[in-house]
Structure formats: structure tokens, C-alpha cells
Amino acid sequence: MPKPLSKALIKKAATTRFPTPILPDAFSAHTREEKIAAIARHMKGIMEVLGLDLKNDSLAQTPERVAAMYVDEIFAGLDIEAFPNVTLFEDQGHEVAPTIGRLVITRVNIVSFCEHHLVPMIGTAYVGYLPKDKIIGLSKISRIARYFAARPQLQERLSAQIGDSLATLLGHPDVAVMIKAQHSCVIARGTKDEASATTTFFTSGIFKTSAEYRKEFVDMSRGMAD
Numbered sequence: 437m438p439k440p441l442s443k444a445l446i447k448k449a450a451t452t453r454f455p456t457p458i459l460p461d462a463f464s465a466h467t468r469e470e471k472i473a474a475i476a477r478h479m480k481g482i483m484e485v486l487g488l489d490l491k492n493d494s495l496a497q498t499p500e501r502v503a504a505m506y507v508d509e510i511f512a513g514l515d516i517e518a519f520p521n522v523t524l525f526e527d528q529g530h531e532v533a534p535t536i537g538r539l540v541i542t543r544v545n546i547v548s549f550c551e552h553h554l555v556p557m558i559g560t561a562y563v564g565y566l567p568k569d570k571i572i573g574l575s576k577i578s579r580i581a582r583y584f585a586a587r588p589q590l591q592e593r594l595s596a597q598i599g600d601s602l603a604t605l606l607g608h609p610d611v612a613v614m615i616k617a618q619h620s621c622v623i624a625r626g627t628k629d630e631a632s633a634t635t636t637f638f639t640s641g642i643f644k645t646s647a648e649y650r651k652e653f654v655d656m657s658r659g660m661a662d
């Protein structure tokens with residue numbers, strides 16, 4: 437039977453060595469309802485300054501709708517308590533020594549929000565690790581990636597957080613994360629280059645020290661891209 441992970445380990449996995457700049461316990465300092473009410477009030481102020489008529493049927497509920505979306509969905513990953521419930525399994529089917537052929541890569545579609553403009557970045561994450569004595573459910577890897585995506589983010593930090601969190605859970609550093617994403621702030625404003633995409637690459641452990649493992653990861657990820 438897999439044993440549940442300790443609270444301290446989950447906290448470490450949710451915080452990582454590349455933490456999002458948040459005030460300590462800021463997210464848990466208010467109830468969900470308090471947060472939604474306060475954000476809605478501010479959003480209403482922004483819309484009024486823009487000259488929008490909040491008495492219009494179509495706009496009337498927008499402040500509350502945006503506030504609930506921030507708290508419950510797109511920024512829900514600011515709450516450490518929302519870290520996915522992860523269990524690890526003993527990898528009994530394999531010998532302990534890692535081999536290049538046993539690299540596991542999960543492809544995850546992600547939507548995150550650039551912390552400079554709070555507009556979407558949309559892309560694909562390739563999350564790889566070498567199973568040793570423990571393996572992690574593939575759906576859990578998707579959940580971890582989406583948990584960190586549900587924050588105001590930098591693509592570089594998102595890659596590092598996913599990788600570092602996974603390394604913490606697995607208890608070893610052999611992880612790699614590559615994210616290719618398009619940023620709405622580049623497409624819709626500034627240079628308005630709708631063809632642009634950014635790739636970020638986080639490696640640690642064997643993926644950092646071995647060009648062979650790094651190449652295997654990149655080749656396999658390329659093979660999974662559509």
C-alpha cells in the first residue's frame with residue numbers, strides 16, 4: 437500500500453526552491469467569499485474608470501465573474517492547500533538501476549497567466565523523469581503541472597517549479613521539464629507577433645549532467661509534439 441506523503445513534504449513540493457513571490461500565508465488569510473468580494477470591488481472600479489456602463493445587462497455580473505474565476509480557477513494554485521493529492525508507488529516491476537530506455541515523459545496541455553500582464557500563455561509541457569524505486573501516477577504529473585500553471589507566472593519559473601516539485605516528491609533530482617508556449621501579451625500587444633513561441637527547459641540531476649539523457653528527453657518530447 438502506498439503511504440500518504442507528509443504535510444511537510446507536500447508543503448515543500450508546493451513551494452519549491454523557485455517560489456512564486458507571495459506574502460507568507462497571503463492566500464489563506466481571507467475566506468473565499470472575502471477574496472471574491474474584494475476582487476470584484478476592485479474589478480468594478482477598473483471597469484468604471486474605463487467608462488463601461490455596469491448597469492448594462494451584459495456587464496453587470498462581470499466583476500463577480502472575474503473575481504470567482506481568479507480565486508477558484510486561474511489563480512487557485514496560489515493556495516498551498518490546493519496542491520494535488522499525490523501518491524507514490526513502489527516500482528516493483530523493474531530493477532533499481534535507471535536505464536535510458538526507462539525515461540518517462542508526460543505531455544500536458546497548459547494554460548497559465550503571464551504575471552506581467554495577467555493574460556494567458558498557452559502551451560504544452562513535457563515532464564520527464566527517471567523512475568527509480570518509486571513511480572508516480574501519470575495523471576498526477578498533469579495535476580502538478582496544472583497546479584503551478586494556476587498562478588500568475590513566468591514561463592521559466594513554471595518549468596522550474598514543476599521540475600523541482602516532482603524531484604521533491606520522488607526524492608531524487610532526475611527530472612526534466614520543457615515547455616513550449618505562446619504568450620497572449622506578445623500576440624495581442626507589443627510586437628503583435630502571432631507566430632511567436634517560447635521554449636523553456638529545466639533540467640536537474642542526470643538530465644543536467646548527461647548530454648545523452650538530455651538528448652533522449654528532447655528527442656522523445658519532439659516525437660510527442662503534434
Ligand SMILES: [Zn+2]
Binds near residue numbers: 553
Ligand atoms: Zn506578459
